[in-house]
Amino acid sequence: MSEELFERLTKAIIDGKDKDAVSFSREAIEKGLTARSVLENGLLPGIRKVGELFSAGEYYLPELLISGMTMQAAVAELEPLLNSGGSQFRTGKYLIGTVKGDIHDIGKNIVMMMLKGNGWEVTDLGVDVAPEKICTSIAEGDYDVFGMSALLTVTLPAADETVKAISKAGLRDKIKIMVGGAPVTQDFADKIGADGYAKDAFEAVNKAFSLIGKTR
Amino acid sequence: MIIIGEKINSSRKLIAQAIAAGDRAYIQNEAKAQSDAGADYIDVNAAAFLEKEAECLRWIIEAVQEVTDLPLCIDSPDPAVIKKVIPLTKKPPMINSITLEPSRLETILPLVLDYNATVIGLCQTKGKMGKTVNEKVEIAGRLVERITSSGIRIDSLYIDPLVFPVGTDTNSVSATLDSIEIIMKQFNGVHTICGLTNVSHGLPERKLINRTLLAEAIARGLDAAILDPTDKQLVGVMRAALMLMGKDEYCVEYIKAFRKGLLA
Numbered sequence: 001m002s003e004e005l006f007e008r009l010t011k012a013i014i015d016g017k018d019k020d021a022v023s024f025s026r027e028a029i030e031k032g033l034t035a036r037s038v039l040e041n042g043l044l045p046g047i048r049k050v051g052e053l054f055s056a057g058e059y060y061l062p063e064l065l066i067s068g069m070t071m072q073a074a075v076a077e078l079e080p081l082l083n084s085g086g087s088q089f090r091t092g093k094y095l096i097g098t099v100k101g102d103i104h105d106i107g108k109n110i111v112m113m114m115l116k117g118n119g120w121e122v123t124d125l126g127v128d129v130a131p132e133k134i135c136t137s138i139a140e141g142d143y144d145v146f147g148m149s150a151l152l153t154v155t156l157p158a159a160d161e162t163v164k165a166i167s168k169a170g171l172r173d174k175i176k177i178m179v180g181g182a183p184v185t186q187d188f189a190d191k192i193g194a195d196g197y198a199k200d201a202f203e204a205v206n207k208a209f210s211l212i213g214k215t216r
Numbered sequence: 217m218i219i220i221g222e223k224i225n226s227s228r229k230l231i232a233q234a235i236a237a238g239d240r241a242y243i244q245n246e247a248k249a250q251s252d253a254g255a256d257y258i259d260v261n262a263a264a265f266l267e268k269e270a271e272c273l274r275w276i277i278e279a280v281q282e283v284t285d286l287p288l289c290i291d292s293p294d295p296a297v298i299k300k301v302i303p304l305t306k307k308p309p310m311i312n313s314i315t316l317e318p319s320r321l322e323t324i325l326p327l328v329l330d331y332n333a334t335v336i337g338l339c340q341t342k343g344k345m346g347k348t349v350n351e352k353v354e355i356a357g358r359l360v361e362r363i364t365s366s367g368i369r370i371d372s373l374y375i376d377p378l379v380f381p382v383g384t385d386t387n388s389v390s391a392t393l394d395s396i397e398i399i400m401k402q403f404n405g406v407h408t409i410c411g412l413t414n415v416s417h418g419l420p421e422r423k424l425i426n427r428t429l430l431a432e433a434i435a436r437g438l439d440a441a442i443l444d445p446t447d448k449q450l451v452g453v454m455r456a457a458l459m460l461m462g463k464d465e466y467c468v469e470y471i472k473a474f475r476k477g478l479l480a
Binding site: 060061062065103106109110127128152153154156157183 | 268293381385386417418419
């Protein structure tokens with residue numbers, strides 16, 4: 001019986017039906033299923049499938065966004081239950097921002113949304129963020145991963161400077177660093193000493209999970 | 217309609233390769249093809265070469281000017297690079313671009329005057345891009361004010377209201393289109409310009425979206441565009457849209473473009 005309900009939940013995420021996702025989640029809880037089980041057996045398989053479809057070029061960006069928002073709505077519904085009873089649902093804490101000199105925010109915001117939908121707590125530093133500000137946030141917070149976005153060829157050096165500043169401040173071992181954006185490549189990420197690169201929002205989430213030793 | 221041929225841009229892989237290899241003929245062919253297809257300016261960009269940008273841009277400018285008499289659109293994020301290469305231009309160039317950011321204005325506005333250049337002004341301030349209609353129009357007004365108070369004629373300014381991907385914000389393009397209309401009405405003599413490729417990010421059949429945007433923008437008063445003039449479907453839509461808007465007297469330009477085989 002719960003199988004059928006999980007399937008409906010998965011489909012609601014794939015189809016981006018937020019009302020269905022929320023009401024099916026509620027129905028599952030009422031029937032005595034745990035929030036964690038709803039998440040793991042119903043919702044997450046859905047968003048995983050969406051990611052596969054997106055990677056395969058069958059799903060387009062707006063569809064990824066709709067499913068991401070649907071995921072967020074369902075997770076918000078389950079959240080109070082997920083966090084009760086001593087177990088913390090939070091996957092990890094993510095610090096995000098667009099590098100100094102760059103004011104593009106669309107890509108960063110999509111990554112943020114996908115992370116939140118997958119249970120990450122995300123702190124957004126905004127755009128045009130100076131390396132010093134990033135260092136202060138890392139020093140004062142307890143983030144697992146820092147992700148930076150650079151959308152222009154000319155702002156790539158700012159990503160390099162940011163990694164150097166983090167190292168210089170003695171914070172490099174405290175955090176995993178990811179980098180993304182249109183002109184960024186795996187080579188570039190390696191060269192500046194980042195821990196991870198992702199070519200799109202979906203891969204970014206996978207990479208974030210793998211950097212903290214978890215699978216989604 | 218002022219057409220800026222966009223193809224010689226170092227963010228394109230083949231162009232970057234040609235620049236890196238010093239393949240003069242490749243760059244010249246791109247310039248020639250765009251010139252033959254009816255471009256008014258040839259955009260030249262070497263920004264991907266970072267510290268070698270000025271050197272690469274100089275080489276491109278010389279190569280392009282050997283095969284065409286068209287003026288150039290000097291496209292660089294670095295005002296110092298623009299200052300370095302602008303003396304090489306044979307015709308009054310277009311400068312791509314300024315924002316309200318003071319450091320860019322201070323370097324570039326004197327160049328506009330000295331070289332009798334035209335300039336693209338992005339609806340962008342330091343740290344912020346204009347996203348709503350109000351933001352775009354407000355920034356446009358300040359650009360007009362800065363330009364004219366510097367002694368530059370308003371018709372030397374091409375305002376780019378910025379185009380964002382429709383796939384990430386369904387209402388962003390209508391804000392762009394509305395602001396084109398308002399800017400053209402409010403600031404008599406100014407031009408509006410936009411790029412077309414950003415709009416279709418993340419969606420299928422991108423060129424269909426790009427050329428539809430061009431038609432809609434022309435319908436709202438857009439009078440310049442950065443595009444690939446060798447794309448016949450795109451140019452076809454542009455010529456037809458201009459004609460339908462009453463901007464092609466006796467449909468002469470449309471017919472001429474057809475006879476030249478430039479429409480599809």
